[in-house]
Amino acid sequence: MKVLSVTSECAPLVKTGGLADVAGALPAALAPHGVEMRTLLPGYPTVMAALGDAKEVMGERGLFGGDARVLRAKAAGLDLLVLDAPHLYDRPGNIYAGPDGDWVDNPERFAALSWVAARIGRTGAGRWTPDILHGHDWQAGFMPVWADAPSVMTIHNVAFQGLAPADRLEALRLPPDLMTRDGFEYWGKISSLKAGLTQADRITTVSPTYAGELMTPEFGMGMEGVLRGRADVMSGILNGIDLEAWTPPFKTAKGKARHTAALRAEMGLPATDGPLCVVVSRLTEQKGLDVLADALPRLVDEGGQLVMLGSGDAALERRWTEWAAHPNVAVRIGYDEALARRMMAGGDAILVPSRFEPCGLTQLYGLRFGTIPLVAMTGGLVDTVIPATPAGLLAEAATGVQFMPVTADALSRAFDQLLRLWRDPETWGAMRRRAMRHPVGWDVSARAYADLYAGLLEDRATA
Numbered sequence: 001m002k003v004l005s006v007t008s009e010c011a012p013l014v015k016t017g018g019l020a021d022v023a024g025a026l027p028a029a030l031a032p033h034g035v036e037m038r039t040l041l042p043g044y045p046t047v048m049a050a051l052g053d054a055k056e057v058m059g060e061r062g063l064f065g066g067d068a069r070v071l072r073a074k075a076a077g078l079d080l081l082v083l084d085a086p087h088l089y090d091r092p093g094n095i096y097a098g099p100d101g102d103w104v105d106n107p108e109r110f111a112a113l114s115w116v117a118a119r120i121g122r123t124g125a126g127r128w129t130p131d132i133l134h135g136h137d138w139q140a141g142f143m144p145v146w147a148d149a150p151s152v153m154t155i156h157n158v159a160f161q162g163l164a165p166a167d168r169l170e171a172l173r174l175p176p177d178l179m180t181r182d183g184f185e186y187w188g189k190i191s192s193l194k195a196g197l198t199q200a201d202r203i204t205t206v207s208p209t210y211a212g213e214l215m216t217p218e219f220g221m222g223m224e225g226v227l228r229g230r231a232d233v234m235s236g237i238l239n240g241i242d243l244e245a246w247t248p249p250f251k252t253a254k255g256k257a258r259h260t261a262a263l264r265a266e267m268g269l270p271a272t273d274g275p276l277c278v279v280v281s282r283l284t285e286q287k288g289l290d291v292l293a294d295a296l297p298r299l300v301d302e303g304g305q306l307v308m309l310g311s312g313d314a315a316l317e318r319r320w321t322e323w324a325a326h327p328n329v330a331v332r333i334g335y336d337e338a339l340a341r342r343m344m345a346g347g348d349a350i351l352v353p354s355r356f357e358p359c360g361l362t363q364l365y366g367l368r369f370g371t372i373p374l375v376a377m378t379g380g381l382v383d384t385v386i387p388a389t390p391a392g393l394l395a396e397a398a399t400g401v402q403f404m405p406v407t408a409d410a411l412s413r414a415f416d417q418l419l420r421l422w423r424d425p426e427t428w429g430a431m432r433r434r435a436m437r438h439p440v441g442w443d444v445s446a447r448a449y450a451d452l453y454a455g456l457l458e459d460r461a462t463a
């Protein structure tokens, strides 16, 4: 079975968040299940620079303001189709934004990706024709509008909806008859996410709990009605992580302790007998790091320490930069993959206090590295961490700490619990060993995607 994955980011070539990790991992995860996946990706400068031998397999004249072509190439172990459209993608810096914020032609930039995906579904590219088109997030949202091939849309984060003013309808080549509540019209605007959600044959999101949350006004961000209407084709499939790319650099507790000491030294933190906590995150409202800043005294006054790595929102960056003055807090504002890994290896606990979290990957890296996750009780965080409740401890199943609601009070109480567990080395050690054994790979979920694709093809065949 051939599947074209359509995505705006893909690790290790271009990444702003977890979508890239997932898009980058899916092809290898699906291969053992008989799925041949190629990935259609915009030709940003970093992607173009990474292509070795590339072959033109499709030309497209006048694609939203300029000529474009599709290149077939292999890079970083991925089988790629790259949309080379310099008028849309040859821009420096962040892939979504310029110096003055989001590019105003983002709707066109990603409509182009979706347009070409639909065309590949019809005619193939380089004698390869996908059976199924699988789009990720709003950037691929228009694809099912234009596609004949069966399509799957995955929601990684419903907060990003790809809105465009109504007067761009024609420029975006959209059919006016879908500018309705049942189509892609959203409060007078055009929503590419809604287009995907109303027009795709199947909808998935990245955890079962988020799939349920998405159907409520609290989490659906306006899409809850659409999604409730499509509940029969919607499912939650949990993300995994690439176990080879994320293998802990130690085998024993002693080995981990050396990484903890190294991280303290690198961050200029004193040796203490408290837990060394880490955060690796985008700094946005979603991630609850303002609440963490409010609750932090409870942790650091009791001997705990924190290393925070993140970037994003300017006010949050300022607030965290102030915390760096505390002797038991180290803050690095920026994006640094290598440091993120050293933090996972050296941390005793990883904190993920998100207000919502479709899946979350850093708690999975934490489990794998024996870095106990302390997480909010939402989305994929519920589905991946077994909390140290009395039942969880009694059954010797717990792998972390969960709290709710996302308030400074509740998080402070979660810190109390974390510290109690920490001060009982036997319990903590057992939790850490369980965490490291907990299956966080792609096995189960890759099968779920393969089954979903197969079911979709069957439905099409009998329709």
Ligand code: ADP
Pocket (backbone or CB within 6 Å): 016, 017, 018, 019, 021, 280, 281, 282, 309, 310, 311, 334, 335, 336, 337, 340, 359, 360, 361, 362, 363
């Ligand atoms: P989201 O996609 O919402 O940002 P995820 O937890 O799914 O959340 O994925 C985030 C990914 O980005 C992880 O791989 C994480 O390690 C990485 N990441 C986030 N911020 C940074 C940073 N400042 N430096 C390095 N890696 C980061």
Ligand code: GLC
Pocket (backbone or CB within 6 Å): 017, 018, 019, 022, 156, 157, 206, 239, 357, 358, 359, 360, 361, 380
């Ligand atoms: C989104 C979500 C995150 C998820 C990632 C990959 O960015 O915020 O929770 O893990 O996509 O699916």
